Amino acid sequence: HALAEPHLPPEEELTGPWSPTARRGATTRRSWLRRFARHRLRTAFEREIQGQRPALFEEDWHRACHWQMQSAEGHATQDAGLAGLRALSELLPELVCLTAASAYRLDLAAPVALPATQQARARLLPAEQSCSIQDHGMAGMLNGIALHGGLLPCCAASMMTVDRMRSALRMAALMRRKVLYLLTGDGLALGDGGGGWQPVEQLASLRAMPHLAVFRPCDVRETTACWEAALTWQGGPAMLLLCPYENQHGPLPAPAFGTPSRGGYVVKQEEMRQVTLIASGPEVAIALKASHHLARQDIRATVVSIPCWELFAEQPASYRKTVLGASGLRVGIEAASGFGWERWLGEEGVFVGMDDFGTSAPANALYERFGITVEAICEKVRAHLLTSGAERGSSLRTPDQPRTRVRGPLTTRP
Structure with a gap:
């Protein structure tokens, strides 16, 4: 039967069973391409679709990150990591940030969502999208955004809720999609509310996942370097584990060897x-x-x-x-x-x-x-x-x- 079919045009050979739909949308696509060819945002659109950085990104990143670090409330890696996220949002309009209620916990003892007024004051970014306690659904949305293309998906959640997101995270690593995870509350002493909210085996299990880069910085300088490395990591998601407690043993010296x-x-x-x-x-x-x-x-x-x-x-x-x-x-x-x-x-x-x-x-x-x-x-x-x-x-x-x-x-x- 296949040999008896007449020869199809090249475009229909590529689309196969979708050829009728392709014919219906051909006129619309040609019209869109003509408008796109002379659109003033064509260069920015192509850059975002290809996942490239803007011009002078390195200089702008260091300047914005330094300013955000100065305005941060503390010197813990969690403060530095969230300041880096705010700096990144100023430079990359394609950044899409989803947040879970666990990222805003104040007592760090139990996953208690804040009231709406307190949550508004605690927002990480002006245009972030709250997913409440639906951490697993949020992780799935990140994969959908990454598959769509043209956007850089990012999320903020508690370290202990990573087990709820593990299936979607594993799928992102399997598909080697660029997704950024900021996990707050990484630390041994998370309060008197219970040992169940203290990470023990999560770190080892995350490091065992292929194509996933896990960053656990020790201070503000290392957090900035980890942010840069996470942005350049190719072939999978990247994750920053941030601690809410400041170093009580004094500042760390400059690196003696390596970076x-x-x-x-x-x-x-x-x-x-x-x-x-x-x-x-x-x-x-x-x-x-x-x-x-x-x-x-x-x-x-x-x-x-x-x-x-x-x-x-x-x-x-x-x-x-x-x-x-x-x-x-x-x-x-x-x-x-x-x-x-x-x-x-x-x-x-x-x-x-x-x-x-x-x-x-x-x-x-x-x-x-x-x-x-x-x-x-x-x-x-x-x-x-x-x-x-x-x-x-x-x-x-x-x-x-x-x-x-x-x-x-x-x-x-x-």
């Missing part, structure tokens, strides 16, 4: 390092303070920040080796599950973090409960070096032994 835009870099460099303290997010400040305490005990500790595993894994092996060090003890520090940290620590490494669900307690008690403190880290490092003999100077390499975890502050036996 945050490469996914990992050296915060503090030590010659002939014995220990490499590797952390992300707020725990970088804890690692830096622990290195100062170790220095008083004649233990040379280098501090490394890895805000994005995906970007760091794409760097040359020589760069990763320089950042992580070729020898010495590696210690991972993160207020989350240690699943997957073997990738950077190796079999001889030590992880300090969480291996159980959170509990209802203030910040200090929770960090002490899981041993994510300067004192517990230093004691763990010293005990490991004494056992391996590295502290006595016999060798900077650690012996083969299984990776261990810290559940709480260590105590010495009498």
